[in-house]
Amino acid sequence: MTNPVFDQNLQSLDVRSRDIFRAIVDSYLRDGEPLGSRNLSRMLPASLSPATVRNVMSDLEQLGLIYAPHISAGRLPTQKGLRFFVDAFMELGDLSEEERRTIDAQVKASGSGSTLEQMLTEASQMLSGMSRGAGLVVAAKNEVPLKHLEFIQLEPTRALAVLVSQNGDVENRIVELPPGVTTSQLMEASNFLNAHIVGRTLAEARAEVARLKAQTKTALDALSQDLVDKGLAVWSGGDGGLPATLIVRGRANLLENVTAEADIQLLRHLFEDLETKDGLMQLLDLAEGGSGVRIFIGSENKLFSLSGSSLVVAPYRDKDSRVVGALGVIGPTRLNYARIVPMVDYTAQMISRMLR
Incomplete structure (x- = not known):
């Protein structure tokens, strides 16, 4: 997807600025820690002084792409910066043959002789295990x-x-x-x-x-x-059909490596949001808004905006190609998007095939 603001930002960045910005985002997605000018100058292929790196970082801050979490710290990407990175720089990985076989086998095994809810529960558990985030599935039952x-x-x-x-x-x-x-x-x-x-x-x-x-x-x-x-x-939802069902597996994964009280509070908000049934159809609306995988970072996803979580979600369809549910991964903003997007996409395709 393209965005005029991102296009403008991209045009204003020279090669050096892009390299520094990508290094900051890569470091954040990998370690979750701020990256300082001294360490950055050692990592870059070109020989740049820490002072030169600081000047470029200042320009990136002016664009709203990075920020300093506190005085004398390194820099982290902003939500806007992450969105810019995902749209302009991210190169999607591809599933390995082993990962494809794992998804194929899991979905086919759970779909054989099981109810739809059992199959979706297994898919949610599988996505959680493979992504180290929380696997999420919304099933809209009103079309069954x-x-x-x-x-x-x-x-x-x-x-x-x-x-x-x-x-x-x-x-x-x-x-x-x-x-x-x-x-x-x-x-x-x-x-x-x-x-x-x-x-x-x-x-x-x-x-x-x-x-x-x-x-x-x-x-x-x-x-x-x-x-x-x-x-x-008695079964009627807002549209006269059965209400949607939410299946979430792997919430404990979100608690790993979380020690700061502020981060724990954000996760509490997330868990509360996941218990709120009123917003389930919003997830289906989010998935229906695009033909494939969609990425929502932080407050872009209104359903989980208080927790600042990211959501990677894709619709799955029935034999008539109608969207009957959505599945995905929810986690912190430093999700490994390049790996999770093809994982969610392939799983949604497999579920759709099982429903035909």
Whole structure:
């Protein structure tokens, strides 16, 4: 992706400035530590004095690409600098044959005889292990064709609504019952729903029942009609479908090598964000915004902006090429983007193939 600001910055940098900027970013991504002018002058291929390096670093600071975390320290890339580096300089690596085989074997093994959620959980765990970040998967279930719905009475005014999809996933919800509901009415409502939901997504089933409203009122008494409405409505998200499911594995990886209290506080913010279901669809929106892998650095990702984390995310698609979920890696801003991008991309492609 191109950005006029980055293009302008790139044009204003000579070869020496680019070399120094890349060295600072490379050092940060590798070690997470500020890089000073003296050490920089020793690392560069051209013979430059520390004073010359400091002058170039001052220019880079003026552009907002680097900053000094405290007085007399070296320099670190800013969020803007990281974005500039990713867009203008980063050379994507390629997965090794061993990594491809690992992803192929893991996805195929977890997809054989398993539910979709089990397969995605394994994918999340695998991404975490390979990236040393946290593996993240969002599954939007509202497009899955349905197989069966059943009411199981728990108390006089409460029942368990069990929804089974055709891929084997099972969802349970508690439904508040109207006073006076009998077991036979629960069965009557279940039978009516099952006659009209099989093979349809939840959104399609709701539309069909709404279309049959007059017939429904004739066929069912008032209490059973209410149960039919409740049986579909209990799963409704904001768009009339099943809510998205978030799967996160490897959170402990994010705690490795974190000692500063400020960094620990940022991770607390991140973990709180991951527990907030309200923002899950934002992740799908982020993934749908591009055809492939997208990188969000720090506050660019509004969902995790307080924690300053980075997110590498890609959509996966069903047999009709519709985006039905997203997967990726979340971690500190010093993620190894060049390695993680192809890893996330290939895993998303494999999941998509398994869903066809």
